[in-house]
Amino acid sequence: MRILLATVQAPFIYGGAEILADELCKALQSSGHEAEIIAIPFQVYPPERILDTMLISRLLDVESFNGSRIDRVIGLKFPAYLMPHSCKVLWLLHQHRQAYELWGDPIYGGLERSPNGLQVRESIVHADNRVASECRSIFTISQTVVDRLKQFNNVDSIALYHPPQNAELLHCDHEEGYFFFPSRMNAIKRQDLVLEALAKTLNPVKIIFAGQPEGNFEELLTRKVKELELGDRAIFVGRINNEEKIEYYAKSLGVIYTPFEEDYGYVTLEGMLSSKPVVTCRDSGGPLEFIRDRETGLITEPNPLSLAQAIDELWENRTWATKLGQSALSYYRSLNITWSNVLQHLLA
Numbered sequence: 001m002r003i004l005l006a007t008v009q010a011p012f013i014y015g016g017a018e019i020l021a022d023e024l025c026k027a028l029q030s031s032g033h034e035a036e037i038i039a040i041p042f043q044v045y046p047p048e049r050i051l052d053t054m055l056i057s058r059l060l061d062v063e064s065f066n067g068s069r070i071d072r073v074i075g076l077k078f079p080a081y082l083m084p085h086s087c088k089v090l091w092l093l094h095q096h097r098q099a100y101e102l103w104g105d106p107i108y109g110g111l112e113r114s115p116n117g118l119q120v121r122e123s124i125v126h127a128d129n130r131v132a133s134e135c136r137s138i139f140t141i142s143q144t145v146v147d148r149l150k151q152f153n154n155v156d157s158i159a160l161y162h163p164p165q166n167a168e169l170l171h172c173d174h175e176e177g178y179f180f181f182p183s184r185m186n187a188i189k190r191q192d193l194v195l196e197a198l199a200k201t202l203n204p205v206k207i208i209f210a211g212q213p214e215g216n217f218e219e220l221l222t223r224k225v226k227e228l229e230l231g232d233r234a235i236f237v238g239r240i241n242n243e244e245k246i247e248y249y250a251k252s253l254g255v256i257y258t259p260f261e262e263d264y265g266y267v268t269l270e271g272m273l274s275s276k277p278v279v280t281c282r283d284s285g286g287p288l289e290f291i292r293d294r295e296t297g298l299i300t301e302p303n304p305l306s307l308a309q310a311i312d313e314l315w316e317n318r319t320w321a322t323k324l325g326q327s328a329l330s331y332y333r334s335l336n337i338t339w340s341n342v343l344q345h346l347l348a
Contacts, residue, residue: 001071001347003028003035004062006080008042008053013214015184016266017077017093019165020141024074024091027339033347038062040080047111047120050079050096054127057082074346075135078124082131089346090131091160092140092149094263099124100152101261108188108260129153139345142264144285160345161337164266164273166242172275172325173250175318178206178235179279179311180252182245183267185213185221189259190281190302192224197307199228203315206232207256208248212239249274254297254314254321258307261285272296272332277324279310290335296328 007021021037028035040057043049060083062070073088075081078096081088098111099121111117132138138157140146149155164170183189191209198207213221225234240248249255255271255278268287271278278297280287291297298314300306314321 001033002068003033003072003074004070004085005035005037005074005076006057006062006083007037007039007076008078008080009039010042016264019266020093020162021076023162023165023339024076024342027343031343038080038083042079044096044098047114047117050120051123054079054082054123058084058127060084072347075131079127082127084134088135090135090138090157091346092138092145092157094141094145095128095148095152096124097261101148125153129155137345137348142286143289144261145263158345160342161264161335162339162342163337164269166246167269167273169242169246170270170273171246171250172329173247175253175322176251178208178252179254179256179314180208180210180248180271180276181256181258181267182210182240182248182270183257183259185209185211185217186215187217188261191217191221193258193302193304193307194256195221195224195228195230195234196304197311198230198234200304200308201312201315202308203312204233205311205315206235208235208237208252210237210240210245210248245270246274249276252276253318254279254325256280256311257284257287258302259284259287260302262287269332269337272328275322275325275329277314277321277328279307279314281307290331291328292331295324296331297324 005021025035025037042053057079062085073085075090077093102108104112132155139160140157143159146157146159149157185191255276257267258281262285265286268278268290278291280291281300281302283302293299298310300310
């Protein structure tokens, strides 16, 4: 089959969504299909630009190229999944969150504060409702996204889990006395919450943060480290390559991942594949689909004290932390998270 993957990308930003598109493309090609990614540049400010990109996506004709028919389009991200095709499948990473679960949120919202925010939101919801009726089948990357789609659009879908990049290379090594928190650094990932928790721990805990800061968030974190007098207990290693990330996972005591309402969360799966317990929060979304409290990791309230207590508990009980990590790996292996399962559903 000749297959196009429809997504969007902000230039110079490469994260989970881009990794998913690349890995899906490779899996399709390895299975004997011709596959290409169509990535439309996407800018959300001012909000009116969202409508422009929606229109661009809608006007694209991708039924055939150079006389060859495109057999299937797999829509991944808004608004690229709006492009019409007679055989389109939706594998939804997430909708435009500012128009849905983040609408009106005092911390993570914003679209509602724009003069035309309500109009933009209504256009997005209308377009999403329409595209759902055009799809051969609808999948999402997690039950979290399934629930949102049902709540806001009354659309049924099926969660379809996929493995993280380099899943076969992740492993466990002797821990070297630190927790690991790899992720893009921005407000919704809540590295600042983890720093506040670190300041409340009763033990000399160290946390290694890896990832590329966005906007002025790096300045905020630097200032907070100084204010909280954390010294070398909070270590920022910046953007690292895959080999370095795998080693940091392998030698960590545990993994910390505390985003707000995450769609899926590769960090959770990567921690499990490294046989490490993952510490997350009750409002972290996707990670809660995999972390069983006190069985494969720890789930805490999203406040510094609760998080600090969980971190201290693992720090003081290394043998228990190891057992939690081993249980996490066993649970992951029981879930049939494979690309072959993904392709079987997307190409049915």
